[in-house]
Amino acid sequence: MQETSEFDIRLIPSHIALIMDGNGRWAEERRRPRLAGHKAGVDSVRAVVETAREIGVRYLTLYAFSTENWQRPRAEVKGLMALLRTYLESELRTMLKNDIRLFCIGQRERLPADVLSVLEQVMQETEHCREMTLNLALSYGGRNEMIRAVRKMAHKCVAGEVDPDALSEGMLGECLDTFGQPDPDLLIRTGGEHRLSNFLLWQVSYAELYFTETKWPDFRKYQLLEAVATYGRRQRRFGKTGAQLLGR
Numbered sequence: 001m002q003e004t005s006e007f008d009i010r011l012i013p014s015h016i017a018l019i020m021d022g023n024g025r026w027a028e029e030r031r032r033p034r035l036a037g038h039k040a041g042v043d044s045v046r047a048v049v050e051t052a053r054e055i056g057v058r059y060l061t062l063y064a065f066s067t068e069n070w071q072r073p074r075a076e077v078k079g080l081m082a083l084l085r086t087y088l089e090s091e092l093r094t095m096l097k098n099d100i101r102l103f104c105i106g107q108r109e110r111l112p113a114d115v116l117s118v119l120e121q122v123m124q125e126t127e128h129c130r131e132m133t134l135n136l137a138l139s140y141g142g143r144n145e146m147i148r149a150v151r152k153m154a155h156k157c158v159a160g161e162v163d164p165d166a167l168s169e170g171m172l173g174e175c176l177d178t179f180g181q182p183d184p185d186l187l188i189r190t191g192g193e194h195r196l197s198n199f200l201l202w203q204v205s206y207a208e209l210y211f212t213e214t215k216w217p218d219f220r221k222y223q224l225l226e227a228v229a230t231y232g233r234r235q236r237r238f239g240k241t242g243a244q245l246l247g248r
Helices: 023-029 034-055 072-095 113-126 142-158 169-174 221-232
Strands: 016-017 059-064 100-105 132-140 184-191 208-211
Touching: 023 034, 034 059, 034 072, 034 221, 059 072, 059 221, 072 100, 072 113, 100 113, 132 142, 142 169, 184 221, 208 221
Parallel strands: 016 059, 016 184, 059 132, 100 132, 184 208
Antiparallel strands: none
């Protein structure tokens, strides 16, 4: 296994977004309950957060629970919520030690009361942290986020605060859950699937996409560094030509 210094990671993305996929299939391959895969995935979360903080990533957004995930079997949802609460309770000290701010995007009001209480406590106690922001996407869906943003703008128009003809991309961005944060530079999806699954649909318009067959419980420090190294070898043109970027 390569050490951090052996990777060419001179270009660090400011914001990494992660679709943590493959927990259930990882467990099924081992003939274990799906929840065992989610439990193993918590260790990957710890490893990835630690590595991201170590290499200087400023924002890390983890797709922890989607709006569609509420449709899963009741027992699995209950188990996931219990894991979330345990994770939050156990990681507060580490977040404070490493100057990591916890933030949540999504409809967190839909979370169970005990989970929401712990989540809000950790967010409040880490709000002064500045080295890295850890966004947990909980009960989150990209389309739902955009609908909520459009509603906010519509209310402003009805109230006469904004002229509908003056609406802009910037105004929509101000109404999104991630307002005040840079858009992701790199989107990673584990587990072998090649789709966005309703994640940060507005924000990842120009993100570099990285897909890996590695299932989330096996995605650790080495795999994250590999993804970041791949990102560093890409040329982000944002509609321009390569020659323009080189000043030719």
